[in-house]
Amino acid sequence: MKISARQYAESLVRAISESSEAELKMALDNFAKIMLENRDLNRWDEISAAFSKIWDQAQGELAAEFTGARAISDQTKTEVAEYLKAKTGAKKIVLTAKKDVDILGGFVLRYEDKVIDASLKRSLGDLKNEMNK
Amino acid sequence: MSTTKDFIIAQLKDRIAGYQAEAKEQTVGRVLKVSDGIALVSGLSDAMMSEILLFKSGGREIVGVALNLEESLVGAIILGEFTAIKEGDEVVCTKRILEVPVGPNLVGRVVDPLGAPLDGKGKIEAAKFYPVEKIAPGVITRASVKEPVQTGIKAIDAMIPIGRGQRELIIGDRQIGKTAIAIDTIINQKGQNMKCIYVAIGQKESKIANIVAKLEEAGAMEYTTIVLAGASNSASLLYIAPYTGCAMAEYFLDQGEDVLIIYDDLSKHAVAYREISLLLRRPPGREAYPGDVFYLHSRLLERACKLNADFGGGSITALPIIETQAGDVSAYIPTNVISITDGQIYLEPDLFYQGQRPAVNAGLSVSRVGSSAQIKAMKKVAGKMRLEAAQYRELAAFAQFGSDLDEDTRKKLERGKRLYEIFKQDQYLPVPVAKQVLIYYSLINGYIDDVPVEKTHEFEEGLMKYADLNNQALILIETKKELTEEVEVEIKKVVEDYKATLDYLIK
Numbered sequence: 001m002k003i004s005a006r007q008y009a010e011s012l013v014r015a016i017s018e019s020s021e022a023e024l025k026m027a028l029d030n031f032a033k034i035m036l037e038n039r040d041l042n043r044w045d046e047i048s049a050a051f052s053k054i055w056d057q058a059q060g061e062l063a064a065e066f067t068g069a070r071a072i073s074d075q076t077k078t079e080v081a082e083y084l085k086a087k088t089g090a091k092k093i094v095l096t097a098k099k100d101v102d103i104l105g106g107f108v109l110r111y112e113d114k115v116i117d118a119s120l121k122r123s124l125g126d127l128k129n130e131m132n133k
Numbered sequence: 134m135s136t137t138k139d140f141i142i143a144q145l146k147d148r149i150a151g152y153q154a155e156a157k158e159q160t161v162g163r164v165l166k167v168s169d170g171i172a173l174v175s176g177l178s179d180a181m182m183s184e185i186l187l188f189k190s191g192g193r194e195i196v197g198v199a200l201n202l203e204e205s206l207v208g209a210i211i212l213g214e215f216t217a218i219k220e221g222d223e224v225v226c227t228k229r230i231l232e233v234p235v236g237p238n239l240v241g242r243v244v245d246p247l248g249a250p251l252d253g254k255g256k257i258e259a260a261k262f263y264p265v266e267k268i269a270p271g272v273i274t275r276a277s278v279k280e281p282v283q284t285g286i287k288a289i290d291a292m293i294p295i296g297r298g299q300r301e302l303i304i305g306d307r308q309i310g311k312t313a314i315a316i317d318t319i320i321n322q323k324g325q326n327m328k329c330i331y332v333a334i335g336q337k338e339s340k341i342a343n344i345v346a347k348l349e350e351a352g353a354m355e356y357t358t359i360v361l362a363g364a365s366n367s368a369s370l371l372y373i374a375p376y377t378g379c380a381m382a383e384y385f386l387d388q389g390e391d392v393l394i395i396y397d398d399l400s401k402h403a404v405a406y407r408e409i410s411l412l413l414r415r416p417p418g419r420e421a422y423p424g425d426v427f428y429l430h431s432r433l434l435e436r437a438c439k440l441n442a443d444f445g446g447g448s449i450t451a452l453p454i455i456e457t458q459a460g461d462v463s464a465y466i467p468t469n470v471i472s473i474t475d476g477q478i479y480l481e482p483d484l485f486y487q488g489q490r491p492a493v494n495a496g497l498s499v500s501r502v503g504s505s506a507q508i509k510a511m512k513k514v515a516g517k518m519r520l521e522a523a524q525y526r527e528l529a530a531f532a533q534f535g536s537d538l539d540e541d542t543r544k545k546l547e548r549g550k551r552l553y554e555i556f557k558q559d560q561y562l563p564v565p566v567a568k569q570v571l572i573y574y575s576l577i578n579g580y581i582d583d584v585p586v587e588k589t590h591e592f593e594e595g596l597m598k599y600a601d602l603n604n605q606a607l608i609l610i611e612t613k614k615e616l617t618e619e620v621e622v623e624i625k626k627v628v629e630d631y632k633a634t635l636d637y638l639i640k
Contacts, residue, residue: 006204106156113176118156127149 005043008035009050013058060091064111069104069120072097084111160226162207164188167218170367171412172197174207174224183266185227190218196247197224198231198369201413208413210369212247233377235384236260240328243345243359246374248381251361252345263380265373269435276441278475281506282393282450285321285563286314288493288556291515291573292522293478296506297391298439298448302470304455304462305480310491311454313560314478315395316344318452320351321563322393328385329357330394332378334371335401338363347561371405379436382449386438389445394437398454399430403466420465430466431473462497476500489557495522508614511566514573518552525549551581554589567610568597574616575628583639592635599631 015027035041056062066072066080081093088111100108105120162176172188180186180199186209188195195218201208211218233248236259243252250257278296295301303311319329333341341361348354358381362374375396382392396402403426410423418424430453437451453474455467460482462471471477476499485492498519504512525545532538532546555572558564572593575581584592600607606623613620632638 004204113160113162113178114158115161116156116158122156131148 003038003040005046005050006054008040008047009054012051013054017058060089061094062088062090062092062111063094063096064109065096065098067098067100067103067108067110067119069099069101069106071099080109084109162224162226164218164220164222164224165206167211167215167220169408169412170211170215170369171409172209172211172215172218172224174209175205177207177224177226180207180226181228181230183231185229185231187225187227188218188222189225190222193217198373200409201415210372210409211367212369212373215367231265231373232262233265233380234259234261235263235381239358239381240356241354241358243341243361245366246360246362246370246377248377261384263383265376265380266432267380267383267436269432270438270440270444274438274440274444276439276446278439278448278502278506280391280448281503281508281511281566282318282327283321283325283563283566284314284318285565286317286491287558287564287569287572288491288495289314289478290507290511290566290569292493292495292519293476293498293500294503294507294511295450295452295500296439296503297450298437299476299500299502299506300434300437300451300453300474301500301503302453302455302474302477303480304457304467304471304477305492306457306460306482309480309482309485310560311456311480312340312344312397314480314491315397315452315454316347317561317563318393319348319357319395320353320561321565322356323351323353326391327356328382328390328392329353330360330378330382330392331357332360332362332375332394332396334362334374334396334398335364335366335405336361336397338365351561368405368408371402372409375399375402375433379433379449383436386440386447386449387445389447391448391450393450393452396433396451396453398456399470400456400466403429422465426466427469427473430470434470434473475502489553490560491556491558493556495519496526508566510570510610510614510616510620511573513616514570514577518573521545521549522552522556525552547582547586548576550586551584551589552576554586555581555593557590564597565607565611567607568600570610570616571600571606571624571627572596574621574624578625580628580632584635585637585639588637595635596628596631599634600627603627603630 012031015031016024019027062084064084066077077095077097081095084090084093103119103121106118108119109116160177160179162174164172165175166173174186180202182199182202184199186197186199188197188211195211195213197209197211199207199209234257238257238259242250242254242257244257245251248257248259278298280297282295282297284290284295289295303314305311315331319331322329341359341363345354345359348357360374360378360381362371378394378396382394385392403422406426406429407422411417411421415423434451434453437449439448440446453470455470457467458464462468479494479497480492481494484494528542528546529549532542555576575596581589581592606627609620609623
């Protein structure tokens with residue numbers, strides 16, 4: 001049976017969680033051996049992507065991207081991080097802030113496959129659609 | 134003028150003030166791959182099965198439907214211009230299952246499988262939106278089939294009667310009159326309290342234009358909707374077209390009305406589904422169709438039903454059409470659909486080229502539930518007709534070898550010849566049931582035995598005209614729906630009176 005990238009990543013996370021340094025080394029060795037035995041080394045990219053996702057999840061880490069029309073203050077950043085923590089239950093938010101004048105005003109917040117689009121650009125677009133109805 | 138201007142500005146202000154610009158959380162994904170009307174999308178972790186997805190490409194929104202939900206991917210069919218979609222485009226979940234507009238305003242219109250008008254008669258105000266896929270009504274809600282659908286085609290109404298709520302397959306080779314039967318049936322529904330929906334799947338648009346013109350000419354568009362997925366549309370649109378038609382029919386069903394729906398044709402539908410399935414990399418089975426091709430048609434045709442009075446008493450009668458290749462009814466799709474339906478009308482090329490049109494094969498055609506839906510008068514005159522017609526064909530083939538036949542056989546052959554003459558019928562000329570009873574009554578009671586075979590058609594036409602002028606008998610059949618003595622006396626009188634005016638009878 002073919003082992004999916006997700007299954008690999010999940011078992012790796014389980015094997016190395018709460019293990020000492022020696023155990024960790026052994027677990028990684030064994031993991032590499034299994035991948036070699038199954039001839040799955042060429043799927044490393046896929047597996048590592050799945051691993052980092054699951055690792056983040058296990059650690060309660062959440063990557064988010066915050067886009068504003070102007071430079072973003074530190075206060076806004078902490079407020080957004082607090083909001084995301086409360087909303088998703090994540091323990092740590094890795095927030096990347098971006099400035100994009102194209103959105104005119106407001107903000108766009110992205111995390112996982114979710115988007116909260118509170119930009120002026122979208123509002124104007126929606127208003128245009130509404131008026132055209 | 135200024136009051137108008139102020140008024141407009143005030144209105145505009147109100148509308149803008151009333152408009153709430155809210156930021157909703159949306160689930161988005163990215164197109165990984167797009168090909169032939171199929172897209173693979175990453176993300177969309179909470180997409181639902183057959184949910185509408187919006188592809189935001191080049192400033193436009195193109196509708197798609199999620200069909201494959203995988204661990205990190207969603208396979209979607211694109212309903213629309215898929216050439217505009219590029220790799221990396223954003224895709225948004227809508228949290229809505231694929232649905233189409235339904236309601237009385239669709240009657241008389243030609244629409245595409247998403248319910249958008251194609252006839253240039255303007256926007257359609259929908260009464261409601263119905264999901265395209267719906268589970269068929271259960272046992273508790275159903276009743277047995279007991280009212281007839283009058284097709285107006287003599288051979289079918291007599292031999293293979295169809296009831297309201299039945300599913301009767303029309304099967305045969307190409308160019309042999311399958312659609313003609315369907316269209317005649319629609320034309321004959323005038324004044325029969327029936328809504329009609331014609332679903333064209335992969336048909337030539339010129340053919341559909343012809344059909345629309347014919348239906349309009351016959352006044353049949355007043356109660357007909359046409360759902361068109363033409364030959365130039367993508368497989369995705371062909372795939373959803375019959376379900377769309379069925380959703381539109383279900384609206385009328387829920388109003389307690391009777392609906393006739395024609396799927397023309399389901400072989401092209403299966404081919405479209407095969408294309409989609411192969412592109413979505415589902416494993417192919419027999420004839421490269423996917424494993425669920427049976428379910429594809431069974432879930433569609435199961436939605437045809439007759440509901441009992443507690444549930445409104447409406448019905449959906451389905452006439453699916455299947456095109457066979459060189460008369461091969463044992464191919465995969467024909468056998469599937471034959472086993473799903475309550476009977477089939479088999480059209481035979483040999484009969485067709487002999488001039489026997491409609492080319493209904495009496496031996497292979499059956500109706501499993503329709504006979505209980507025939508009116509009593511028809512049942513009495515046409516009860517054994519299918520058997521007789523089938524026997525005549527065998528007898529005629531056999532009789533070619535021997536010259537001396539006994540009296541009984543000869544009589545049977547003569548009657549059979551005339552029966553087949555009566556079965557012949559021109560296109561777009563459906564015959565009302567009362568007239569059918571009249572002509573069959575004349576046949577089984579020997580009134581046509583002394584009419585030369587080649588004059589049978591002329592005799593029939595004359596008799597119908599004569600009966601129209603002295604319409605006592607027709608009215609009686611129509612109202613009583615039974616062959617009481619009173620009715621029989623009236624019929625005999627008409628036929629005998631008419632025969633007295635003829636000069637070509639065999640002495």
